[in-house]
Amino acid sequence: MSQVNDSNKIQGKPDYVLGTHNQEHARLGMQHSLWREFVLDAWKRAEIGSGSSVVDVGAGPGFATMDLAEIVGATGHVTAVEISSKFVQEVKDQANARGFNNVNVHIVDLMHEDIPLVSAGAGFDAAWCRWVCMFVADVGALVRRIHGSLRAGGVAVFHEYVHYETYGLQPPTPGIDSFTQAAMESFRARGGNANIAGTLLKELRQQGFEIVSIKPIARSARPHEPLWQWPAGFIRTYLPRLVELGHIDNAFAANVLDELARAEQDPQSIMLTPTVLEIIARK
Numbered sequence: 001m002s003q004v005n006d007s008n009k010i011q012g013k014p015d016y017v018l019g020t021h022n023q024e025h026a027r028l029g030m031q032h033s034l035w036r037e038f039v040l041d042a043w044k045r046a047e048i049g050s051g052s053s054v055v056d057v058g059a060g061p062g063f064a065t066m067d068l069a070e071i072v073g074a075t076g077h078v079t080a081v082e083i084s085s086k087f088v089q090e091v092k093d094q095a096n097a098r099g100f101n102n103v104n105v106h107i108v109d110l111m112h113e114d115i116p117l118v119s120a121g122a123g124f125d126a127a128w129c130r131w132v133c134m135f136v137a138d139v140g141a142l143v144r145r146i147h148g149s150l151r152a153g154g155v156a157v158f159h160e161y162v163h164y165e166t167y168g169l170q171p172p173t174p175g176i177d178s179f180t181q182a183a184m185e186s187f188r189a190r191g192g193n194a195n196i197a198g199t200l201l202k203e204l205r206q207q208g209f210e211i212v213s214i215k216p217i218a219r220s221a222r223p224h225e226p227l228w229q230w231p232a233g234f235i236r237t238y239l240p241r242l243v244e245l246g247h248i249d250n251a252f253a254a255n256v257l258d259e260l261a262r263a264e265q266d267p268q269s270i271m272l273t274p275t276v277l278e279i280i281a282r283k
């Protein structure tokens, strides 16, 4: 476990590819509220409830952590683990602002450090892990650490992508489709894999988890619907990052933005999200 320091990450470790700036904080907040109904449903089916002890793996700024803290109540507790010290501080700030005494937070690089069991005794009842496996170099190592943090019979709940390529307009358009490809390439270039869910399933089975439930989730939105802002917003915030990382140039970005703006002028436009696979697995 590492100490909180003034930088945004553990000293010497690369930051995660989407960044930890305020715009990403806001995007993660919007994303959480748009996916909340699916998340609450998954947690309910995984029997996360009053009194549960839960670890939020790669918690980001802690939007799910706060919901978990409310659900498990004063007799339960939530541990958030996260590589970015900026996000860790934000989890602490949110928990303090909301008066949650049942949350603790640790800076952990899940590729190199175990999940601390400080308040979990023989292990957590449940682990929640969303959109983290896709960014790590070794998902097997992550699964091993989650396995090590759970009690016997504990459950791990994942939301990760299984088919990122569904992301885009229907009918498909060349600019936005090539944005999807460039985004996937940017994750790959940093050792990640957008379509990690299949490998995750394999690792879970190899490491002795029983797969309790599988649910693919593909969603669609029209420009006036709140959900539209999630895929469209990611295009707008991630294009400059793709330019900065050297995956695309300004002309490519301008073309994608133009295509998106034209789509938004037609209220009947349809955007599909990347397809998520929900996995509930028992140790």
Ligand SMILES: C[S@@+](CC[C@H](N)C(=O)[O-])C[C@H]1O[C@@H](n2cnc3c(N)ncnc32)[C@H](O)[C@@H]1O
Residues within 6 Å of the ligand: 016, 028, 032, 057, 058, 059, 060, 061, 063, 064, 081, 082, 083, 084, 087, 108, 109, 110, 111, 129, 130, 131, 132, 135, 136
């Ligand atoms: C897309 S965000 C998802 C955040 C949160 N799970 C959510 O659903 O809102 C991915 C998170 O994984 C964290 N992360 C990436 N690699 C990590 C690692 N090796 N150890 C711990 N956290 C990591 C990032 O810092 C980031 O906060």
